[in-house]
Structures are given as C-alpha cells and as structure tokens.
Amino acid sequence: GAGVSQSPRYKVAKRGQDVALRCDPISGHVSLFWYQQALGQGPEFLTYFQNEAQLDKSGLPSDRFFAERPEGSVSTLKIQRTQQEDSAVYLCAGSGYAHNEQFFGPGTRLTVL
Amino acid sequence: KNEVEQSPQNLTAQEGEFITINCSYSVGISALHWLQQHPGGGIVSLFMLSSGKKKHGRLIATINIQEKHSSLHITASHPRDSAVYICAVVLSGGYQKVTFGIGTKLQVIP
Numbered sequence: 001g002a003g004v005s006q007s008p009r010y011k012v013a014k015r016g017q018d019v020a021l022r023c024d025p026i027s028g029h030v031s032l033f034w035y036q037q038a039l040g041q042g043p044e045f046l047t048y049f050q051n052e053a054q055l056d057k058s059g060l061p062s063d064r065f066f067a068e069r070p071e072g073s074v075s076t077l078k079i080q081r082t083q084q085e086d087s088a089v090y091l092c093a094g095s096g097y098a099h100n101e102q103f104f105g106p107g108t109r110l111t112v113l
Numbered sequence: 114k115n116e117v118e119q120s121p122q123n124l125t126a127q128e129g130e131f132i133t134i135n136c137s138y139s140v141g142i143s144a145l146h147w148l149q150q151h152p153g154g155g156i157v158s159l160f161m162l163s164s165g166k167k168k169h170g171r172l173i174a175t176i177n178i179q180e181k182h183s184s185l186h187i188t189a190s191h192p193r194d195s196a197v198y199i200c201a202v203v204l205s206g207g208y209q210k211v212t213f214g215i216g217t218k219l220q221v222i223p
Contacts, residue, residue, distance in 0.1 A: 031209060042117075042199055042213035043156075055208060091156060095209060102146070102211060106155035 004105035006092050012111045013082045021077045021108045023092030033102065034067055034077050035091040043091055049075060082112045116140045119200050119214035126221050132187040134217045136200030147174050147185045148199040190221045
C-alpha cells in the first residue's frame, strides 16, 4: 500500500493479557516511531528505530513494553501483562532518511478491561 | 510546563467563520508540523514548515522562528473541518524527535 498501516485497528484485552501491535511503514522509510496517545491528550513518544536499530526507547513507560523491528521494515510493539492505564491509541509513524516529515498510520486503539 | 502549548484547547465556530489556532514552543526546532486527527485516531499531516508561510486550499500555516510561535488558519470554515488539530515540533539536533501539543478540538456548526 501507499501509506503506513497498523493492525489491528482496535484491540480489547483483559487486564494481564499480552498484546502485540503491528506497524507496516512505507517501503524504504528508514525511521520509525511509536507514540502513545491517551484520551484527550497529544501523542507521547515511546521509541524510535533507524532501520533495525532501536536508537531511543526512553519513552517506553515500563519494562512491560517492548518494541522490535528485526528486518528494518515491519515493527511490532508488544505490551506484556496489560494494565488499564495502557489503554490508549498507539500510533506508528515513519520518515525517509534525513527528512523531517513523518507519515502516520491510522493507529491501534487498545482498551484494557 | 509543556514544551509545546496550543490555544485554544476547544473551539466552536459557525460555518464560514475564519479560525485561528495558535502554537507556542519553548525548545529549539528544525521544523513544525500541523496535524489533523479525526475521530478514530488517524492522523494526517497538513503542513510541515520551518519558516514563513504555507497555504493549501483554505488552510494557511505561519511560523515565526524568533518568537517560537506558529498559527494555523482556516478560512471559510466548514463542518467537515471539525477535528482535532495538533501542533508538533521536530526537535533540532538528533534524529527528528517530535514533541506534540495537546491538540485543539474544533467543531464547526452548520
């Protein structure tokens, strides 16, 4: 496809369940970002990849959050033992090398019951 | 204090009105985005600018680097413009890290 895709679009999890959120960036986009957007808030940075290297994970809120991009294209954000406070929209964005403009995916809305 | 402040946080306008949303930031930036987010979460980039002014249809974005301020204007507003508008800055140096404002929720009433 021409844009960034994310799956699933909606996920309902029971507290304590593990979830995996997928991001397919635009082909050739070197940089990939994950953001968390709580209800009524702006997105907050979680982690950044340049190709397969995770260069910044300072925004991950706890060690229950883990992200990977093993082949430098598709990325997965995994949340273990989900808690209610993890409920949010998780956004993925990509950009080309040395470009500032980021292209956003539609987001995954996670609801933890 | 947030690095990116937007005002107003909520805005209701009558169809046809001229709308202005403001963004101030306190950090060094290389560029600034204006983003549009409709219910359902998807974000669309409206503008990316690092100086001056850009226009696309009824939308105009301006930035004053010295004053660390940007504005998004919508002329002849329409109900389909109803959305959340988010200002996001690309931090200078490093790898394009972005910091977002909280967003301005706009409702345009017919």
